[in-house]
Amino acid sequence: MVYKKIGIVLLFCCLFMEFSFAQAVRKVVIDAGHGGKDSGTVARTRKHQHEKVIALAIAKKVGHYIEKNFSDVEVIYTRTKDVYLTLNQRAKVANKADADLFISIHVDAVGSRSVSGASVYVLGLHRSEDNLKVAMRENAVMLQEEDYKTKYAGFDPKDAESYIIFSLMQNQYLNNSMTMASFVDKHLKTKTKRHTKGVKQAGFYVLREVGMPSVLIETGYITNSSDADYLCSATGQDKTAYAIYNAFRDYKSFVENHTTDLGKENMSQEKVTEATIGDDDTYFTIQLAYSGKNLTENDPYFKGLSPIFKYKKGNGYRYTYGRTKSYTKALSLQQEARAKISDAYLVGFHQGELNMASVVRTILNGK
Ligand SMILES: [Zn+2]
Known part of the structure; x- marks a missing residue:
């Protein structure tokens, strides 16, 4: 029983480590x-x-x-x-x-x-x-x-x-x-x-x-x-x-x-708006927020950015801006987003899973 508990704690730690990292500037x-x-x-x-x-x-x-x-x-x-x-x-x-x-x-x-x-x-x-x-x-x-x-x-x-x-x-x-x-x-x-x-x-x-x-x-x-x-x-x-x-x-x-959650996650996704790039595709997008609130694209928080995508995650939602397969385009989307929401950042998705942008870039370049 004790071993089982340790196992669960270790598993939790591993998950946590995979989902988040913070760096120090020294x-x-x-x-x-x-x-x-x-x-x-x-x-x-x-x-x-x-x-x-x-x-x-x-x-x-x-x-x-x-x-x-x-x-x-x-x-x-x-x-x-x-x-x-x-x-x-x-x-x-x-x-x-x-x-x-x-x-x-x-x-x-x-x-x-x-x-x-x-x-x-x-x-x-x-x-x-x-x-x-x-x-x-x-x-x-x-x-x-x-x-x-x-x-x-x-x-x-x-x-x-x-x-x-x-x-x-x-x-x-x-x-x-x-x-x-x-x-x-x-x-x-x-x-x-x-x-x-x-x-x-x-x-x-x-x-x-x-x-x-x-x-x-x-x-x-x-x-x-x-x-x-x-x-x-x-x-x-x-x-x-x-x-x-x-x-x-x-x-x-x-x-x-800024503890970024860049680990792989399985998520059910819900689109606020339609886009040509499908949910299961491989693409870049700009993460804007994670919130417990169910927001619409017109919410003042998004400051007019469109299209906004919504992903169900745990008890809340991850909100992102835009989708593209081009890394250069993704960087300009990030710049656009940061002009309005300063801590927006670039992430990628592959087959419905959140990934680091660098991983998605490698997948896209390898095709
Ligand atoms: Zn110089």
Whole structure:
């Protein structure tokens, strides 16, 4: 009888472990872009102001805010001085530390002086030529290394075809990276009260090499006089750093308190609206909420998102937004949903069972 009870307890524990996991954020790597012989972008009117200087100033301030407010977090810098580091060396610092988050800080540049605003990037295939150009410019630092083609396994930062690999890549950290990126964008908007350009994806080599959730922040355009003035000022650097720190705080809280139930479950499903993808199909969808209440699609909670799908689970319902077989489409659905419900996240279904998006992606790619 005692054994039977232990068996039941163990079974319950196993089920619980399968259904939920929470992570801690204890180590963060802050990567000030460029350094030493690599100045990064340079202001047109302020020739002495280099991207490497601005990035380092902001990076140190972000680290200072985190250290001051979180005694349980270790801040690791890729550089604290004006020294040159290769992209591989930056990734090595983060991977060796086994960090929980990687934040890379940069300043953008473009031909037109009127373009302004900060952008936040996560790793992925670019969806516009402009995004590709930013990744090409940031990756071009590898050209300063001798024999870069061998060191970077044939990757050519100037060749658009090299970037196709980013469409084939499995990125298990994408959900968390997107979460952090959304927080950065939100706080840059509210804390700096400046125009931001949102969350984007592109093939940044350094983000590909780090084995953890990661974002690359282009804090504004050095080619725009208003952005350059702001980013060169102590106030601008401080407000930008404070925004990034706030994003870190929200991300840490989100990851540590958000116990996601991504295990496989058998569920009876009920559709609120019709869709072409059937219940037993394999698809991605965006989880919005789990609630004991039986809600309709018009409920104010969904903020106009449509179509909403409802799945009976235990004594309540799981609500999701949209269905698609395309991973790229799923990411844009997630972005849309998060603009309205900030903790919405990507999940997948296969034959009526809830799965991690990465699992469903593998199944869909394998077909
Ligand atoms: Zn840069």
